[in-house]
Amino acid sequence: MTASAPDILTFDLGSVTVREINRTLHGLAAGSSVEILSPDGAHNLACGLTVPISVRIEGHTGYYCGGMNEEADILVNGHTGTGVGENMMSGRIEVTGNASQCAGASAHGGLLVIGGDTSSRCGISLKGGDIVVKGKAGAMTGFLAQKGTIVVCGDAGEGLGDSLYEARIYVKGTVASLGTDCIEKEMREEHLIQLAALLKAAGCPDKPTDFRRYGSARQLYHFHVEHAASY
Amino acid sequence: MCGIAGLFFKNGSRPERLGPLFSPMLCRMESRGADSVGFAIYGDEAPAGSHWLTLGGTTQTDWPAITGWLSAMLASPIEEPRVLHTHAIYEVPLGTESAVAGIESAFPVVIMSSGRKMQIFKEAGSPTELLDLFGLASVRGTHAIGHTRMATESAVVTAGAHPFSTGEDFCLVHNGSLSNHHWVRRKLERQGIHFRTENDSEVAAGYLSWRLREGDSLEAALESALRDLDGFFTFCIGTANGFAVLRDPIACKPAVLVETDDYVAMASEYRSLADLPGAADGRIWEPEPGIVYAWEFQHATTPA
Structure with missing residues (x-):
């Protein structure tokens, strides 16, 4: 750990372990700034943060980067492995490159911005977080998503929104196929307002009117009251 | 995993x-x-007309005995193998797969691979x-x-x-x-x-x-x-x-x-x-x- 620029703590994974870094991050005061060098695909970087600090990671990370994040602002200048921002509660995570599968899985809150493409199952079981993908989103994006919003500025892969509950999905490009019980829905004023705010927060120049909205048709058996006793 | x-x-x-x-x-x-x-x-x-036969054994395997068995079975002199830990790589003539198959019952070794370029270790x-x-x-x-x-x-x-x-x-x-x-x-x-x-x-x-x-x-x-x-x-x-x-x-x-x-x-x-x-x-x-x-x-x- 060294102090490079004023008030920025710098860690290099060539000389410290992930556990040492995370332990230090957990003890920092609100407003602190940290930079992490040479991640080289390491897993579990900047996980479980609970205070509003700023973390910049220079390079490609492994699994679960920024997992369970609360309040912190995390920037990854590179690609991320499986499960970036998994179970995020609040705060912001931005990835300049691509994200592997299950980006933002079951996130309850906060904003996850992916500068490039996402692999399969982005936003799986989303529970209230917002995800903006500036590139393409892979197969089964929004699988089982319950609440929150997924914005895809490029194309979406096969099975978009399969078994969706109440999450909203906006796609600007083409959709390879819709998943079970996912349908295109009317884009009303409230949706254009919500989408404009998310695009602005993510720094996207795209126009909200160029997007289509997708959501649940609410036709799967668990939406029917006669099946209530099954649960 | x-x-x-x-x-x-x-x-x-x-x-x-x-x-x-x-x-x-x-x-x-x-x-x-x-x-x-x-x-x-x-x-x-491998040199023309031959391929590599990779055998897996143990650190105790009697490779010279196996070399002798191979030479007798193939009716031509086989060179001593290159030994890497528990494995040995033999150069044997092409088309001898069925002739060497019996090596697994004659000795406690396993055929790992055969190929003109490939050698397998596990x-x-x-x-x-x-x-x-x-x-x-x-x-x-x-x-x-x-x-x-x-x-x-x-x-x-x-x-x-x-x-x-x-x-x-x-x-x-x-x-x-x-x-x-x-x-x-x-x-x-x-x-x-x-x-x-x-x-x-x-x-x-x-x-x-x-x-x-x-x-x-x-x-x-x-x-x-x-x-x-x-x-x-x-x-x-x-x-x-x-x-x-x-x-x-x-x-x-x-x-x-x-x-x-x-x-x-x-x-x-x-x-x-x-x-x-x-x-x-x-x-x-x-x-x-x-x-x-x-x-x-x-x-x-x-x-x-």
Whole structure:
């Protein structure tokens, strides 16, 4: 750990372990700034943060980067492995490159911005977080998503929104196929307002009117009251 | 889990780089599979009319006795093998497969592979220690594929370790599990494909050998594997002149590829690739579900 620029703590994974870094991050005061060098695909970087600090990671990370994040602002200048921002509660995570599968899985809150493409199952079981993908989103994006919003500025892969509950999905490009019980829905004023705010927060120049909205048709058996006793 | 890694130099040049670059790649996958390790090296081509027969034994194996048995069985003098830890590599004439098959009942050894370029080494135990004992960091060649195993469906024994070879210069490593392997195995046995273990991954290797034998290209064989093999898989495949990667249609198991002008490398995780020269600035991507990725040498090559 060294102090490079004023008030920025710098860690290099060539000389410290992930556990040492995370332990230090957990003890920092609100407003602190940290930079992490040479991640080289390491897993579990900047996980479980609970205070509003700023973390910049220079390079490609492994699994679960920024997992369970609360309040912190995390920037990854590179690609991320499986499960970036998994179970995020609040705060912001931005990835300049691509994200592997299950980006933002079951996130309850906060904003996850992916500068490039996402692999399969982005936003799986989303529970209230917002995800903006500036590139393409892979197969089964929004699988089982319950609440929150997924914005895809490029194309979406096969099975978009399969078994969706109440999450909203906006796609600007083409959709390879819709998943079970996912349908295109009317884009009303409230949706254009919500989408404009998310695009602005993510720094996207795209126009909200160029997007289509997708959501649940609410036709799967668990939406029917006669099946209530099954649960 | 299980970890896999592969490295293929696209123009086959500078074979001395293979071991030093590939060994750390496979070591980093130990955290995904720590009970066995195996790797295939595509190295110096055997002299004309012969191929490499790689045998696995123990550190106590009486290799001179085996050399004598081979010489008698093949009715020609066989040179003493190159011994690497528990394995030995013999140069034997082509077309002697059935003549040498009896070696497994005559001695406590197992035939690991045969090929004009390919040699397979595998063993149950700590991957890092075994790779050191096999001397992977100093091997030469044009490409290599390897596997670190965390057994889920069959015992932790050397026979269950990958790669699986079911044909000359052909092998496969697999992360995942197949659900219809009994059915496919019965079908392949009727086609004369011989299996050595009860392992599902060996069935995948046998399936591809069968398609290649029937005249398919590697790409076509993998396309038909997508139709006939049911289950989870990321495969990495080596042939004498090629290298391929395939994931199942829902991409259950991880894979990352990096490609530069010089090489293509794949691994279960980016960690394995991070130290390759130029990797961080190369083309890095995840293979799409159900899409065949295959490479062949850009120029006809013999490692020099």
